[in-house]
Amino acid sequence: MFSPSRAASLNLKEPRIYQEIRNFPAQFLASWKIVRDHPKLTPWAPTPGATVYYAAMGGSSLPADLVNDGLGAGPRLEIVRDYRLPAAAGPQDLCIASSYSGNTEETLAALDDALARGCRAISLSHGGQLEAKAAAAGIPHVAIPECIQPRCASGYFFASLVGIFYRLSLIPNPEALLDRLAKHLSGVQDACEARGKALAEALRDRVPIVYGPAEFAGAARIWKIKFNENAKIQSFSNVFPELNHNEMVGFTRLLMKPALIFLESRFMHPRVKRRMDVMEEILGREIPIHRLACGGESPLFEMFEGLAVADYASYHLAQAYGIDPAPVEMVEAFKKKL
Template identity: 25%
Template sequence: MGVMEALTLFPEQIKTTWTQAQSANIPQIPCKKVVVTGMGGSSNAAKLIQGLFEEDLKIPFAVHNDYGLPAWVDAETLVIANSYSGNTEETLSGIEIAKKLGANILGIATGGKIGEMVTSGEIHGVIISPGASNPPNFPKTGLGVSLGGLLGALNKAGILSISEEVLLASLKELSDIRDSWDAAEMGKWLHGGLPVLFGGRPLIGALNAGRNAMCEISRNYTQFYDFPEVNHVLIEATQMPELVKNNRYLFMESNFNNQRVTLRYAVTKKVLAEQGLSFQTYTLKGKTKLTQSLELAHYCAWLAFYLSMLDGVDPGPEPWILKLKGELSQPVH
């Protein structure tokens, strides 16, 4: 199966591909805006970074999950093509547009067409290799592979500033937190219900990554909502249809959330209690925003694994993705 081993090696995945990106021939790239084009786990890595550094970045940083590129992309934009396989068709379409616009392009992939462009010198970038850190080689178990490569490439290009010492300390802290967290018990509470994840800035990107892991690894239908926006959307919609009363609301709370968001968590819980609905809280334990971002996404991946075990389902195979991509005549991942 290999999924459990891959999740255990999540910190090693990040460390491995970060090092590869730092060693790659990536120059400092001056630009006035950045867009990362990618899908699935490659997009999750970008969204996690986007949320984590939102308060620090002095230039716009966007994530594009689609064909093509936004209309505002121009020659002063850095376009980062992040694709686990290097063959993602939506991401490749963005590269072609970026070339026509004269934008700087940075590719990150394990190989494929993007890998060929990097090798030939057509675009800057790095070919990442998870080595033994992602045994099943599924993108869904390789968030750390995409994340480490993207983080390292952004750092090398001068878009972000993060030291290896800080990253390694965060990964060590994450491993220590994982040794004592309650993911197995929380998985039992979620089992049989419809998981709904709640969280807020600066961890919305990590929340998105966590939701995707829940869907892909556990195959359990999972939603996520961000505070405070959810209070303007969902609070009147928790009673109908009848099946939503089986929702399990999991609050992912951080000391880095806005104080008013923390208050909204408490008030929302009171409302859910009055409505007779089920909720729990996971309080993020990391000392830094970086650790908490990794912790949130990783905790959800383990929740997904435990749900798979409780359902008696192998979390590895992807028959419906294979069918979908076969119908599209697209390389897998």
Template identity: 25%
Template sequence: MYAVYDRWSEIARESFESEQNMVNFDHINHIVFAGMGGSGTIGDIFSSILSRSKIHVNVVKGYVLPKTADSNTLVVSISVSGNTAETLSVLESAQKINCKTIAFSSGGRILDFCTKNKIQHRVVPQIHSPRASFVSYLYSILKVLHVTLGIKQEDILESIEELEKIGTRINSSNLTDSNMSLNLAKWITGIPMIYYPFGLQSTGIRFKNSLNENAKIHASAEDVIEACHNGVVSWEKKSNFQPILIEGQDDHIKTKERWQILKKLLQQNDIEYKEIISIKGGILSKLVNLIYLLDYTTIYLAIKLNTDPTPVKSIDFIKKNLKIEKI
């Protein structure tokens, strides 16, 4: 797995410069990204990027297409395996009500469904595992849909350059104290409690999911503003939870104020915490940079815990026991 992560910036550039045919969907006022796990994270990223646009965005991590979907809705279905039951269900619903649709998968039942129903589909090979394939899927989708989504090519290229920069600092060729991912992995001894601000939700959720899948440990993630209305009370008692604060360079002024108050509270309760601060630049660059740093943390943590990050036996068990409906 680490060998794939070492190549993330290279994979990202190859994916964006691939020969995938671009598509430009017109007359869209609503976009639905459907996907589970790492594929759902990609939807979260696009939701963050488009949060300031006039297009309404939903991210569906389940079986049900929003009731607001219609012929002016673009449904983007993402499944690395191509066999994700929840994503296929959303795709089937979208096809029935004549939504504009496109799917991305490595093949599987989703490719079969798209071929049968003449739905736009792009094959993106799986690299090692769904979560390790994150950048290949993200940048393949950006190649195909960046015009439709209104994302500038220069912002995409900037994000790849930032991946290259941080890669030299955190990959397996730098096992020194200057490796931020390695240092964070060494610090984690309990249950990570991840706080994130509006706009960086995808990084917090992805970090939690990667801790679950790679390191096989429990973790929790919460919006910092919401946490200040409930979750912070938990710090009044000692526990084995460890706060990790994911902060943005351009967080809203009131969010920055809340970060300072939260840190003061943790200090008063003698609770050690770690801060992970985003780089400057566009929102896409911030998101992929943070995800790279935090994903690699989970690989180093798995190694520290003498755990193979690749197998996900419990997920396999769930999938094996699902009833598969005919297409």
């Protein structure tokens, strides 16, 4: 069994990752200013049928789901979590290659593939080979500010993507939206930590399974990844109503100790709310079910507020297990063996 670093040898009173979680709302405007003032981003007039590919892996890929599910403006990103773009990619398309470290092999290969096909391209990273490759190819490179882990930099990546859309003349100026989002999240930090800490206590020694409406598919996936990477535990996600047609039958015979987390939204279809109610009626006696509703002016605000709760829940769960939430030692060990 792979053994992660133990907290006993660390000072986890206020570790760096905790500070990143607390300071998360500041990320939006920090990256917006970088993109707003970028000298090499110019308008793009896509032809009908053109695709915007977003090539990224791991934590660098997560904000694209939130752009697709929550922004409500601009092109839909086709997320490429692989070494190559789809066969149809060509000169009519744009590829945004994103890697926090700048050294993710799949993303570097995808950018090479995009350039070979004649795609317009933009890169995002905190340095590394991706920045050097962008300079050599003469394509715009957007700097991502320093952060302890890519999964903690979602605000930087989200604002960078939204800012790129604006600089390409694909959406109106998003500064007011980003400012409202940052202020909203700043105002709920203490409440999110309290909710996350209580949730962590309830989840101890259980496998969190995160369910939400279809429009929260990306947010639910990010929740499960935060449990995977911060608390170093198994976690899974799915969406209503699809899970009611198959996955829920798997709870007939329990082979683990699950706890279900339902991500609610006041914008979701009323029948999805009813499905959550009925599922709780059927399973609630055997399986703990935690329902989480968040606030804000739109689903996007609800998603990010919920993810703040997820950050605190996974952080405090790691503390309870005596594990340092920051490193992903198994990932690094795997990469070395490649």
